[in-house]
Amino acid sequence: xxLTTRPPRPPATEAPDSSPALGQTDPHQRPARxxxxxxxxxxxxPVTGRDLGPLARRxxxxxxxxxxxLAGPNIALLLMFVYRPLLQSLYLSTLxxxxxxxxxxxxxxxNYVEWFTAPSTRxxxxxxxxxxxxxxxxxxxxxxxxxxxxNRPLPGRDIAxxxxxxxxxxxxxxxxxxxxxxxxxxxxxxxxxxGWFSVASPQxxxxxxxxLVMIVVVYLWKNLGYVTLIYLAGMQAIxxxxxxxxxxxxxxxxxxxxxxxxxxxxxxxxxxxxTMILSSLQSFDIIQGMTKGGPVGSxxxxxxxxxxxxxxxxxxxxxxAGATVLFLLLLAVTGLQMRFVExxxxxA
Numbered sequence: 001x002x003l004t005t006r007p008p009r010p011p012a013t014e015a016p017d018s019s020p021a022l023g024q025t026d027p028h029q030r031p032a033r034x035x036x037x038x039x040x041x042x043x044x045x046p047v048t049g050r051d052l053g054p055l056a057r058r059x060x061x062x063x064x065x066x067x068x069x070l071a072g073p074n075i076a077l078l079l080m081f082v083y084r085p086l087l088q089s090l091y092l093s094t095l096x097x098x099x100x101x102x103x104x105x106x107x108x109x110x111n112y113v114e115w116f117t118a119p120s121t122r123x124x125x126x127x128x129x130x131x132x133x134x135x136x137x138x139x140x141x142x143x144x145x146x147x148x149x150x151n152r153p154l155p156g157r158d159i160a161x162x163x164x165x166x167x168x169x170x171x172x173x174x175x176x177x178x179x180x181x182x183x184x185x186x187x188x189x190x191x192x193x194x195g196w197f198s199v200a201s202p203q204x205x206x207x208x209x210x211x212l213v214m215i216v217v218v219y220l221w222k223n224l225g226y227v228t229l230i231y232l233a234g235m236q237a238i239x240x241x242x243x244x245x246x247x248x249x250x251x252x253x254x255x256x257x258x259x260x261x262x263x264x265x266x267x268x269x270x271x272x273x274x275t276m277i278l279s280s281l282q283s284f285d286i287i288q289g290m291t292k293g294g295p296v297g298s299x300x301x302x303x304x305x306x307x308x309x310x311x312x313x314x315x316x317x318x319x320x321a322g323a324t325v326l327f328l329l330l331l332a333v334t335g336l337q338m339r340f341v342e343x344x345x346x347x348a
Contacts, residue, residue, distance in 0.1 A: 086327065089320045089323050089324060089327075090320075090324060092316055092317055092320035093111055093112070093317060093320035093321040093323070093324050094106060094107065094108055094109070094111070094317075095107065095316075095317045096110065096111070096317050097316050097317045098314045098315060098316060098317075099310070099311070099314040099316050100314065104317075107317070111317050111318050111320070111321035112321050112324075112325075114318065114321075115318065115321050115322055115325065120297060120300075120305075123297055123300070124297070124300055124301065124302055124305050125302065127212065127297075127298065127299065127300060127301055128281065128301040128302045128303075130212065131212065131215065131216060131219075131280065131283070131301055132277060132280045132281055134216045135216055135219045135220060135223070135276070135280045135283075136273070136276045136277055136280055138216070138220050139220055139223055139224060139227045139272075139276055140227060140269065140272060140273070140276070142220065142224055142227075143224055143226075143227025143228045143230075143231055143272075144227075144231055144265075146164060146224065146228045147227075147228045147231035147232045147235060148235075148257075150164065150228065150232060151232060151235050151236070161228075161229075161232070164224065164225045164228050164229075165225035165226070165228070165229055166225065167221060167222045167223075167224070167225055168222060168223060168224075168225040168226045170222065171285070172222065172283075172284075172285030172286045172289065173285045173286075173288060173289040174289070175218060175221075175222050175286065175289070176218060176285065176286040176287075176288070176289025176290040177289050177290075179214075179217075179218045179221075179290065180289075180290055183204040183205075183214050184204075185201045185202070185203055185204060185205070186201075188201070205291070205295070206295055208295065208296070208298040209298065211290075211291050211294070211295060211298050211299050212298055212299050214290065214291075215286060215287060215290060215291060215299050218286050218290065219280075219283060219286055222286070223276070223279070227272055227276070230268060230271070230272055231265065231268060231272075233268075234264075234265045234267075234268035235261065235265070238260070238261060238264050238265075242260050242264075243256055243260065243261075246259070246260055266345045267345050269345075270337070270341060270342060270345045273337065273341065274334060274337055277333055277334075277337075278330060278333075278334070281301075281302070281303065281326065281329065281330060281333075282303050282326075282330075283301065283303060284303050284304055284307060287299055287300075287301065287304050288304070288307075293305075293308060302322065302325070302326050302329070303326065305322055306319050306322045306323050306326065307319075309322060310323075
């Protein structure tokens with residue numbers, strides 16, 4: 001038997017690595033990367049301030065033209081009808097000036113000192129606080145309950161939603177005058193209904209605190225549809241899978257509401273809390289249509305006092321001081337809500 005040996009194999013040589021070395025770029029990909037880098041640099045040119053040539057300057061001019069065309073009218077309207085009157089009100093609050101008078105005297109902080117030391121200020125602030133807490137709290141609770149009801153598959157649900165929202169679009173002055181006939185102690189509809197249960201109708205117009213209660217009821221009736229609509233939108237954004245999973249786990253409807261629905265409605269509640277407080281503090285039309293701040297100032301809120309002092313008594317400087325206090329109050333309430341309340345809001 002003859003043994004044969006194979007010749008030794010030459011050492012294997014590694015194929016040349018086609019990948020670029022560290023720090024080098026592939027010449028085949030260089031144009032694409034260069035184009036991408038140039039595109040990003042062009043987009044960031046308004047921020048970095050780099051001059052990238054005629055194309056970048058043209059895009060920058062186009063962006064500024066689009067910004068001015070779209071945002072310019074809104075900014076101009078805000079400056080004209082919001083910030084200009086605000087600054088003018090701040091200036092008028094330092095003057096002793098009556099409407100129609102050609103003479104104004106600079107008094108500095110005199111109007112503010114008079115406002116804070118006036119005997120009626122405490123009553124006005126108390127009435128404003130009670131009205132705000134009652135209307136905001138009542139609207140959130142009743143609106144949530146009505147939204148839960150209208151979110152169920154009930155017959156005539158769409159019609160009920162329309163009817164619930166309709167009062168919100170009505171004029172507050174017209175709503176107030178209409179409800180005066182309902183609250184009439186002798187001939188009103190509410191007096192007739194209370195008579196069925198042998199209950200005498202309160203003197204809604206003259207005996208405190210019934211005038212303030214009457215104002216709160218009408219305000220809730222008018223704005224309840226808005227709160228219900230916003231809560232309905234928030235509920236319909238909640239995935240149905242979460243409720244189905246809770247039902248499979250044996251959770252009761254009350255537990256599902258407490259553990260799933262209400263936490264997921266936290267952003268909606270926060271939005272409503274901010275908007276309703278601002279709206280309540282600026283409420284005027286219903287008070288003007290029903291009580292005109294009476295009797296004996298029992299329904300005079302801070303907003304209505306500003307109207308009375310400025311347009312009824314003609315004390316424009318004193319009214320501007322009250323308006324500045326209201327502005328600072330709104331700013332402080334909104335800031336506190338953004339600072340503390342929003343911490344407990346979880347956004348999906």
